[in-house]
Amino acid sequence: MDDQDGYFGERVAATYDDSSGGEFDPGVIETTADFLAGLAGDGRALELAVGTGRIALPLSHRGVPVHGIDMSRAMVARLRGKPGGDAIGVTIGDFATTRVDGTFSVAYLVFNTIMNLTTQSAQVDCFRNAAAHLRPGGCFVVEVMVPELRKLPPGQNVVPFHTGPTGWAYDIYDVATQEMSSNYVDVMDGRGEYRSIPFRYVWPAELDLMAQLAGLRLRERWDGWTREPFTGESRQHVSVWEKTA
Template sequence: MHEDGVFDGMVAASYDDDDAISAPEVVDPIVDLLVDLAEGGRALEFAIGTGRLALPLAQRGVEVEGVELSRAMVSRLRAKEGGDTLPVAIGDMATIHVDGRFSLVYLAFNTINNLITQDAQIACFQNAAAHLGPGGFFLVEVGVPPLQRLSVGETILAFACSDTRWGIDAYDVVSQNFSSHHIWLQDGSYRQLTVPFRYVWPAELDLMARLADMELRHRWGGWKKEPFTSVSDKHVSVWQKT
């Protein structure tokens, strides 16, 4: 699991500035789906971050708790309206225990990839199941590994290129590990950040769920329940505790 320093003050301070993940038209469909899956019960967000999803979910009447490794991200959450009322446990989402049982545990925006070994990802599924009541749901949003875009022998894909920001992902197709390299030009100086990840296939996640006594109930291509197809670049999957 990433150390707190990866998502330090610099990253936390600008995390909500990205409209691609924080704009109302992005967040609202996510919250709508989470409200439906919670079915009036309690929700637990693994990697709650700055409260991008948890705060509007709580405003919709769902009792929300969170788990987060980065204290800098939690500090940003606490500074927001209502952020000081949400219970947040500091620790690793693969191992930490929160009291009580939940109707929904969810993990959004590729965060399952932050666990950089298969064993840690399996442990995350098992930990989610341990927090669910009978019939509860575990939801994961994650990208589909983009290996179809790699030519044979290639390992590099660019994901950002502008006058002030550059980004590339470097893939190891043997270990399923990859690193995202970010470079920013800010106030005349360059800043660089490298974050390690492990990509994971949908079928692999389904097996992890089975190991945790959960079964696949839904797999969509997005938060609006778009069909998941061979060209989907991400999926929103929901497993139910059996």
């Protein structure tokens, strides 16, 4: 692993866009970009953890000026190699604390990336950083899972989420600290490989308090990008907080 790129170094970046995950579905990408473009209006958008440009590029194609922050040079190199990638300004750094010039009408953090910040204080810093970049009335958008503690078997802390003939994957939860990890075991040519990525899961109400500390108020919360109602059965949410001053 490339230390300067954290968990998203060259090895991960090389195949990141080959994922079969639902977040790479063209319809999901287009819906997400439409949602964010509506909030951006005639202003600029700031993507925290811009990565390879899965969302930044289609948002830019809609005429929204996009700037990104990301720690991984390997991921950003993939963005730069795509059509239109040179139109996305990128600052290399920690998205929880790195500042860029100018103000934005929307800042956003998609697909559970808030959980890559593995302490509560870092997550609070992220909200404050987003708010510092927003103009009055601007919005901070976060897409994140609802912690799946109901899936935990009695007396256990492991939730499998993939099994197959050449590998399996599972999450481990620590309900005392809100620490968790996603763990992957792959077997190829008779050899096994294991990797683990740490996270900190976070509840919707906890995010609302972080937003309040940063001078933001909840404007809307949905089950997903197509604005389905958020309910007690929702497995994820898209939340929008507005800068009040």
